[in-house]
Amino acid sequence: MSWFSQALETVAIVWRLERHDGVALGFVGHDRDIWRQGFRYRAVPGIQPSAIMLEDGLRPDTMDMQGVIAHDAISEADLEAGRWNGARVAIGFADWADADRTPDWLVHGEIGEISRRSGAFTAEVQSGKAALEAAPCPRTSPSCRADFGGHGCGLSRQRFRIEAELLSVDADGALVFDAISEADAPHYLFGHIRWLSGNCRGSTFAIGAVQQRRLIPSDIHSCVPQPGDRAMLTMGCDKQFVTCRDRFNNSANFRGEPHLPGNDLLTRYSYG
Structure with missing residues:
Protein backbone atom coordinates (compact mmCIF):
# COMPACT_ATOMS: atom_id res chain seq x y z
CA MET A 1 0.00 0.00 0.00
CA SER A 2 1.42 3.36 -1.02
CA TRP A 3 1.23 6.56 0.99
CA PHE A 4 -1.42 9.24 0.37
CA SER A 5 -3.66 6.94 -1.64
CA GLN A 6 -6.67 7.48 0.63
CA ALA A 7 -8.69 10.47 1.70
CA LEU A 8 -7.58 10.04 5.33
CA GLU A 9 -4.05 8.89 6.22
CA THR A 10 -2.51 8.04 9.61
CA VAL A 11 0.98 9.10 8.58
CA ALA A 12 3.75 10.74 10.59
CA ILE A 13 7.32 11.73 9.83
CA VAL A 14 9.96 9.69 11.66
CA TRP A 15 13.67 10.24 12.24
CA ARG A 16 16.23 7.64 13.27
CA LEU A 17 19.57 9.05 14.47
CA GLU A 18 22.69 7.03 15.25
CA ARG A 19 25.57 8.81 16.94
CA HIS A 20 29.19 7.72 16.66
CA ASP A 21 29.21 6.66 20.29
CA GLY A 22 26.65 3.94 19.50
CA VAL A 23 23.56 5.74 20.84
CA ALA A 24 20.54 5.29 18.54
CA LEU A 25 17.46 7.47 18.98
CA GLY A 26 14.15 7.66 17.14
CA PHE A 27 11.68 10.53 16.91
CA VAL A 28 8.22 10.89 15.43
CA GLY A 29 6.21 14.01 14.61
CA HIS A 30 3.18 12.80 16.54
CA ASP A 31 1.49 13.43 19.89
CA ARG A 32 2.58 10.09 21.41
CA ASP A 33 5.43 7.61 21.15
CA ILE A 34 5.29 4.71 18.70
CA TRP A 35 7.20 1.41 18.61
CA ARG A 36 8.35 -0.25 15.39
CA GLN A 37 10.34 -3.52 15.33
CA GLY A 38 11.19 -3.12 18.99
CA PHE A 39 12.54 0.41 18.49
CA ARG A 40 11.00 3.40 20.22
CA TYR A 41 10.28 6.62 18.32
CA ARG A 42 9.78 9.43 20.83
CA ALA A 43 7.03 11.97 20.26
CA VAL A 44 8.58 15.33 19.37
CA PRO A 45 5.91 17.35 17.56
CA GLY A 46 8.09 20.46 17.92
CA ILE A 47 10.72 19.18 15.47
CA GLN A 48 9.91 20.05 11.87
CA PRO A 49 11.81 19.23 8.66
CA SER A 50 12.16 21.51 5.69
CA ALA A 51 10.94 20.40 2.28
CA ILE A 52 12.48 17.08 1.20
CA MET A 53 13.59 17.33 -2.41
CA LEU A 54 15.10 14.20 -4.00
CA GLU A 55 16.82 14.41 -7.38
CA ASP A 56 17.93 11.67 -9.74
CA GLY A 57 21.12 13.59 -10.61
CA LEU A 58 24.45 13.70 -8.81
CA ARG A 59 23.78 16.91 -6.89
CA PRO A 60 23.64 16.16 -3.13
CA ASP A 61 20.17 16.10 -1.57
CA THR A 62 20.05 18.37 1.48
CA MET A 63 17.41 19.47 3.93
CA ASP A 64 17.20 21.07 7.36
CA MET A 65 15.77 19.81 10.63
CA GLN A 66 14.58 22.45 13.09
CA GLY A 67 13.33 22.12 16.64
CA VAL A 68 13.34 23.38 20.18
CA ILE A 69 15.96 22.08 22.60
CA ALA A 70 13.40 20.81 25.07
CA HIS A 71 13.60 17.02 24.86
CA ASP A 72 15.99 15.22 27.18
CA ALA A 73 17.28 13.18 24.24
CA ILE A 74 18.54 16.29 22.42
CA SER A 75 20.03 18.57 25.02
CA GLU A 76 22.03 21.74 24.53
CA ALA A 77 24.90 20.14 26.44
CA ASP A 78 25.07 17.26 23.93
CA LEU A 79 25.01 19.69 21.01
CA GLU A 80 27.78 21.77 22.57
CA ALA A 81 29.85 18.65 23.25
CA GLY A 82 29.59 17.64 19.59
CA ARG A 83 27.87 14.32 20.29
CA TRP A 84 25.53 14.87 17.32
CA ASN A 85 28.20 15.94 14.83
CA GLY A 86 28.29 13.56 11.87
CA ALA A 87 25.51 11.35 13.25
CA ARG A 88 23.84 9.07 10.71
CA VAL A 89 20.23 9.95 10.03
CA ALA A 90 17.29 8.36 8.23
CA ILE A 91 14.04 10.23 7.58
CA GLY A 92 10.82 8.70 6.34
CA PHE A 93 7.14 7.98 6.92
CA ALA A 94 5.46 5.72 9.46
CA ASP A 95 1.85 4.72 10.02
CA TRP A 96 1.15 5.62 13.63
CA ALA A 97 -2.00 3.48 13.67
CA ASP A 98 -0.44 0.28 12.25
CA ALA A 99 2.24 -1.19 14.51
CA ASP A 100 3.06 -3.95 11.99
CA ARG A 101 3.93 -1.60 9.15
CA THR A 102 7.64 -0.73 9.08
CA PRO A 103 8.72 2.84 8.27
CA ASP A 104 9.49 3.75 4.66
CA TRP A 105 12.73 5.70 4.53
CA LEU A 106 13.09 8.60 2.09
CA VAL A 107 16.47 10.07 3.00
CA HIS A 108 19.67 8.55 4.38
CA GLY A 109 22.61 10.75 5.24
CA GLU A 110 24.56 12.46 8.00
CA ILE A 111 24.05 15.45 10.26
CA GLY A 112 26.11 18.34 8.89
CA GLU A 113 26.31 21.85 10.32
CA ILE A 114 24.37 22.46 13.54
CA SER A 115 23.49 26.00 14.61
CA ARG A 116 21.82 27.11 17.85
CA ARG A 117 19.91 30.27 18.66
CA SER A 118 17.52 31.26 21.46
CA GLY A 119 17.01 27.74 22.76
CA ALA A 120 16.41 26.20 19.32
CA PHE A 121 18.59 24.31 16.89
CA THR A 122 18.85 23.83 13.13
CA ALA A 123 20.64 20.76 11.79
CA GLU A 124 21.61 20.26 8.17
CA VAL A 125 21.03 16.76 6.79
CA GLN A 126 23.38 15.74 3.99
CA SER A 127 22.57 12.76 1.79
CA GLY A 128 25.10 10.10 0.83
CA LYS A 129 25.59 11.78 -2.55
CA ALA A 130 27.61 14.50 -0.81
CA ALA A 131 30.58 12.11 -0.97
CA LEU A 132 30.54 12.52 -4.77
CA GLU A 133 31.76 16.11 -4.36
CA ALA A 134 35.15 14.83 -3.20
CA ALA A 135 38.08 15.14 -5.60
CA PRO A 136 38.22 12.11 -7.95
CA CYS A 137 41.95 11.67 -7.31
CA PRO A 138 44.17 12.76 -4.41
CA ARG A 139 46.37 15.83 -4.69
CA THR A 140 50.06 15.52 -4.07
CA SER A 141 51.30 16.49 -0.63
CA PRO A 142 54.52 16.04 1.35
CA SER A 143 52.54 14.75 4.35
CA CYS A 144 50.39 11.65 4.51
CA ARG A 145 46.80 12.05 3.35
CA ALA A 146 45.50 8.96 5.17
CA ASP A 147 43.95 9.10 8.61
CA PHE A 148 45.99 7.25 11.20
CA GLY A 149 44.58 3.74 11.39
CA GLY A 150 42.03 4.53 8.67
CA HIS A 151 41.65 3.63 5.02
CA GLY A 152 44.99 3.49 3.23
CA CYS A 153 47.09 3.64 6.38
CA GLY A 154 47.48 -0.10 6.73
CA LEU A 155 47.70 0.05 10.54
CA SER A 156 44.99 -1.02 12.98
Whole structure:
Protein backbone atom coordinates (compact mmCIF):
# COMPACT_ATOMS: atom_id res chain seq x y z
CA MET A 1 0.00 0.00 0.00
CA SER A 2 1.42 3.36 -1.02
CA TRP A 3 1.23 6.56 0.99
CA PHE A 4 -1.42 9.24 0.37
CA SER A 5 -3.66 6.94 -1.64
CA GLN A 6 -6.67 7.48 0.63
CA ALA A 7 -8.69 10.47 1.70
CA LEU A 8 -7.58 10.04 5.33
CA GLU A 9 -4.05 8.89 6.22
CA THR A 10 -2.51 8.04 9.61
CA VAL A 11 0.98 9.10 8.58
CA ALA A 12 3.75 10.74 10.59
CA ILE A 13 7.32 11.73 9.83
CA VAL A 14 9.96 9.69 11.66
CA TRP A 15 13.67 10.24 12.24
CA ARG A 16 16.23 7.64 13.27
CA LEU A 17 19.57 9.05 14.47
CA GLU A 18 22.69 7.03 15.25
CA ARG A 19 25.57 8.81 16.94
CA HIS A 20 29.19 7.72 16.66
CA ASP A 21 29.21 6.66 20.29
CA GLY A 22 26.65 3.94 19.50
CA VAL A 23 23.56 5.74 20.84
CA ALA A 24 20.54 5.29 18.54
CA LEU A 25 17.46 7.47 18.98
CA GLY A 26 14.15 7.66 17.14
CA PHE A 27 11.68 10.53 16.91
CA VAL A 28 8.22 10.89 15.43
CA GLY A 29 6.21 14.01 14.61
CA HIS A 30 3.18 12.80 16.54
CA ASP A 31 1.49 13.43 19.89
CA ARG A 32 2.58 10.09 21.41
CA ASP A 33 5.43 7.61 21.15
CA ILE A 34 5.29 4.71 18.70
CA TRP A 35 7.20 1.41 18.61
CA ARG A 36 8.35 -0.25 15.39
CA GLN A 37 10.34 -3.52 15.33
CA GLY A 38 11.19 -3.12 18.99
CA PHE A 39 12.54 0.41 18.49
CA ARG A 40 11.00 3.40 20.22
CA TYR A 41 10.28 6.62 18.32
CA ARG A 42 9.78 9.43 20.83
CA ALA A 43 7.03 11.97 20.26
CA VAL A 44 8.58 15.33 19.37
CA PRO A 45 5.91 17.35 17.56
CA GLY A 46 8.09 20.46 17.92
CA ILE A 47 10.72 19.18 15.47
CA GLN A 48 9.91 20.05 11.87
CA PRO A 49 11.81 19.23 8.66
CA SER A 50 12.16 21.51 5.69
CA ALA A 51 10.94 20.40 2.28
CA ILE A 52 12.48 17.08 1.20
CA MET A 53 13.59 17.33 -2.41
CA LEU A 54 15.10 14.20 -4.00
CA GLU A 55 16.82 14.41 -7.38
CA ASP A 56 17.93 11.67 -9.74
CA GLY A 57 21.12 13.59 -10.61
CA LEU A 58 24.45 13.70 -8.81
CA ARG A 59 23.78 16.91 -6.89
CA PRO A 60 23.64 16.16 -3.13
CA ASP A 61 20.17 16.10 -1.57
CA THR A 62 20.05 18.37 1.48
CA MET A 63 17.41 19.47 3.93
CA ASP A 64 17.20 21.07 7.36
CA MET A 65 15.77 19.81 10.63
CA GLN A 66 14.58 22.45 13.09
CA GLY A 67 13.33 22.12 16.64
CA VAL A 68 13.34 23.38 20.18
CA ILE A 69 15.96 22.08 22.60
CA ALA A 70 13.40 20.81 25.07
CA HIS A 71 13.60 17.02 24.86
CA ASP A 72 15.99 15.22 27.18
CA ALA A 73 17.28 13.18 24.24
CA ILE A 74 18.54 16.29 22.42
CA SER A 75 20.03 18.57 25.02
CA GLU A 76 22.03 21.74 24.53
CA ALA A 77 24.90 20.14 26.44
CA ASP A 78 25.07 17.26 23.93
CA LEU A 79 25.01 19.69 21.01
CA GLU A 80 27.78 21.77 22.57
CA ALA A 81 29.85 18.65 23.25
CA GLY A 82 29.59 17.64 19.59
CA ARG A 83 27.87 14.32 20.29
CA TRP A 84 25.53 14.87 17.32
CA ASN A 85 28.20 15.94 14.83
CA GLY A 86 28.29 13.56 11.87
CA ALA A 87 25.51 11.35 13.25
CA ARG A 88 23.84 9.07 10.71
CA VAL A 89 20.23 9.95 10.03
CA ALA A 90 17.29 8.36 8.23
CA ILE A 91 14.04 10.23 7.58
CA GLY A 92 10.82 8.70 6.34
CA PHE A 93 7.14 7.98 6.92
CA ALA A 94 5.46 5.72 9.46
CA ASP A 95 1.85 4.72 10.02
CA TRP A 96 1.15 5.62 13.63
CA ALA A 97 -2.00 3.48 13.67
CA ASP A 98 -0.44 0.28 12.25
CA ALA A 99 2.24 -1.19 14.51
CA ASP A 100 3.06 -3.95 11.99
CA ARG A 101 3.93 -1.60 9.15
CA THR A 102 7.64 -0.73 9.08
CA PRO A 103 8.72 2.84 8.27
CA ASP A 104 9.49 3.75 4.66
CA TRP A 105 12.73 5.70 4.53
CA LEU A 106 13.09 8.60 2.09
CA VAL A 107 16.47 10.07 3.00
CA HIS A 108 19.67 8.55 4.38
CA GLY A 109 22.61 10.75 5.24
CA GLU A 110 24.56 12.46 8.00
CA ILE A 111 24.05 15.45 10.26
CA GLY A 112 26.11 18.34 8.89
CA GLU A 113 26.31 21.85 10.32
CA ILE A 114 24.37 22.46 13.54
CA SER A 115 23.49 26.00 14.61
CA ARG A 116 21.82 27.11 17.85
CA ARG A 117 19.91 30.27 18.66
CA SER A 118 17.52 31.26 21.46
CA GLY A 119 17.01 27.74 22.76
CA ALA A 120 16.41 26.20 19.32
CA PHE A 121 18.59 24.31 16.89
CA THR A 122 18.85 23.83 13.13
CA ALA A 123 20.64 20.76 11.79
CA GLU A 124 21.61 20.26 8.17
CA VAL A 125 21.03 16.76 6.79
CA GLN A 126 23.38 15.74 3.99
CA SER A 127 22.57 12.76 1.79
CA GLY A 128 25.10 10.10 0.83
CA LYS A 129 25.59 11.78 -2.55
CA ALA A 130 27.61 14.50 -0.81
CA ALA A 131 30.58 12.11 -0.97
CA LEU A 132 30.54 12.52 -4.77
CA GLU A 133 31.76 16.11 -4.36
CA ALA A 134 35.15 14.83 -3.20
CA ALA A 135 38.08 15.14 -5.60
CA PRO A 136 38.22 12.11 -7.95
CA CYS A 137 41.95 11.67 -7.31
CA PRO A 138 44.17 12.76 -4.41
CA ARG A 139 46.37 15.83 -4.69
CA THR A 140 50.06 15.52 -4.07
CA SER A 141 51.30 16.49 -0.63
CA PRO A 142 54.52 16.04 1.35
CA SER A 143 52.54 14.75 4.35
CA CYS A 144 50.39 11.65 4.51
CA ARG A 145 46.80 12.05 3.35
CA ALA A 146 45.50 8.96 5.17
CA ASP A 147 43.95 9.10 8.61
CA PHE A 148 45.99 7.25 11.20
CA GLY A 149 44.58 3.74 11.39
CA GLY A 150 42.03 4.53 8.67
CA HIS A 151 41.65 3.63 5.02
CA GLY A 152 44.99 3.49 3.23
CA CYS A 153 47.09 3.64 6.38
CA GLY A 154 47.48 -0.10 6.73
CA LEU A 155 47.70 0.05 10.54
CA SER A 156 44.99 -1.02 12.98
CA ARG A 157 43.91 1.53 15.59
CA GLN A 158 43.39 -1.31 18.04
CA ARG A 159 47.15 -1.78 18.29
CA PHE A 160 47.61 1.82 19.42
CA ARG A 161 44.61 2.21 21.73
CA ILE A 162 44.30 1.74 25.49
CA GLU A 163 41.64 2.31 28.12
CA ALA A 164 42.70 4.54 31.01
CA GLU A 165 41.36 6.33 34.06
CA LEU A 166 41.65 10.09 34.51
CA LEU A 167 43.79 11.02 37.52
CA SER A 168 43.62 14.82 37.43
CA VAL A 169 42.51 17.85 35.44
CA ASP A 170 44.69 20.96 35.58
CA ALA A 171 43.38 24.53 35.52
CA ASP A 172 44.42 24.87 31.87
CA GLY A 173 42.49 21.72 30.92
CA ALA A 174 45.50 19.39 30.74
CA LEU A 175 44.66 15.76 31.54
CA VAL A 176 46.71 13.14 33.36
CA PHE A 177 45.84 9.45 33.01
CA ASP A 178 46.99 6.50 35.08
CA ALA A 179 48.11 4.40 32.10
CA ILE A 180 50.18 7.13 30.42
CA SER A 181 53.79 7.61 31.51
CA GLU A 182 55.97 10.59 30.67
CA ALA A 183 57.83 8.44 28.12
CA ASP A 184 54.58 7.30 26.44
CA ALA A 185 52.80 10.68 26.41
CA PRO A 186 54.48 12.09 23.23
CA HIS A 187 53.05 9.16 21.25
CA TYR A 188 49.53 10.49 21.88
CA LEU A 189 50.17 13.88 20.27
CA PHE A 190 47.56 14.41 17.49
CA GLY A 191 45.62 11.44 18.82
CA HIS A 192 42.26 11.61 20.51
CA ILE A 193 40.41 10.80 23.73
CA ARG A 194 36.97 9.19 23.58
CA TRP A 195 35.20 9.35 26.92
CA LEU A 196 33.48 6.20 28.15
CA SER A 197 31.99 7.56 31.38
CA GLY A 198 31.34 10.77 33.27
CA ASN A 199 30.03 14.16 32.11
CA CYS A 200 31.80 13.88 28.73
CA ARG A 201 30.68 10.33 27.91
CA GLY A 202 30.37 9.97 24.15
CA SER A 203 32.52 13.04 23.40
CA THR A 204 35.88 12.95 21.67
CA PHE A 205 38.76 15.31 22.49
CA ALA A 206 41.60 15.85 20.02
CA ILE A 207 45.04 16.02 21.63
CA GLY A 208 46.83 19.15 20.44
CA ALA A 209 49.84 19.29 22.79
CA VAL A 210 51.75 17.18 25.28
CA GLN A 211 53.74 18.39 28.30
CA GLN A 212 55.52 15.68 30.23
CA ARG A 213 52.67 13.22 30.90
CA ARG A 214 49.96 15.89 30.52
CA LEU A 215 47.67 15.62 27.48
CA ILE A 216 46.24 18.98 26.40
CA PRO A 217 43.06 19.04 24.23
CA SER A 218 43.25 21.23 21.15
CA ASP A 219 39.72 22.63 21.55
CA ILE A 220 37.62 24.00 24.40
CA HIS A 221 34.67 21.77 25.26
CA SER A 222 31.54 22.53 27.23
CA CYS A 223 31.81 19.40 29.36
CA VAL A 224 34.52 19.05 31.99
CA PRO A 225 35.82 15.56 32.80
CA GLN A 226 36.36 14.58 36.42
CA PRO A 227 38.98 12.37 38.09
CA GLY A 228 37.83 8.78 37.93
CA ASP A 229 36.28 9.10 34.45
CA ARG A 230 37.36 6.41 32.03
CA ALA A 231 38.37 7.02 28.43
CA MET A 232 39.71 5.27 25.35
CA LEU A 233 43.02 6.86 24.28
CA THR A 234 44.29 6.48 20.73
CA MET A 235 47.82 7.39 19.72
CA GLY A 236 48.43 9.99 17.03
CA CYS A 237 50.65 10.56 14.04
CA ASP A 238 52.13 13.78 12.65
CA LYS A 239 51.77 12.39 9.08
CA GLN A 240 55.47 12.84 8.29
CA PHE A 241 57.38 10.24 6.29
CA VAL A 242 60.14 9.93 8.89
CA THR A 243 57.56 9.11 11.57
CA CYS A 244 55.84 6.57 9.36
CA ARG A 245 59.15 4.89 8.51
CA ASP A 246 60.98 4.95 11.85
CA ARG A 247 58.22 4.76 14.42
CA PHE A 248 55.64 2.58 12.70
CA ASN A 249 57.74 0.76 10.07
CA ASN A 250 54.93 1.56 7.64
CA SER A 251 56.65 3.50 4.84
CA ALA A 252 55.16 1.18 2.20
CA ASN A 253 51.70 2.57 3.02
CA PHE A 254 52.70 6.22 3.27
CA ARG A 255 50.11 8.26 1.35
CA GLY A 256 52.22 11.26 0.40
CA GLU A 257 55.09 12.43 -1.79
CA PRO A 258 57.81 13.61 0.61
CA HIS A 259 60.54 13.76 -2.05
CA LEU A 260 58.53 15.50 -4.79
CA PRO A 261 59.80 19.08 -5.41
CA GLY A 262 57.28 21.78 -4.54
CA ASN A 263 56.39 25.06 -6.22
CA ASP A 264 59.17 26.82 -4.32
CA LEU A 265 61.76 24.97 -6.44
CA LEU A 266 61.49 27.68 -9.12
CA THR A 267 62.12 30.49 -6.63
CA ARG A 268 65.16 29.02 -4.91
CA TYR A 269 68.38 31.01 -5.32
CA SER A 270 71.21 29.18 -7.01
CA TYR A 271 74.61 29.40 -5.35
CA GLY A 272 76.40 27.51 -8.13
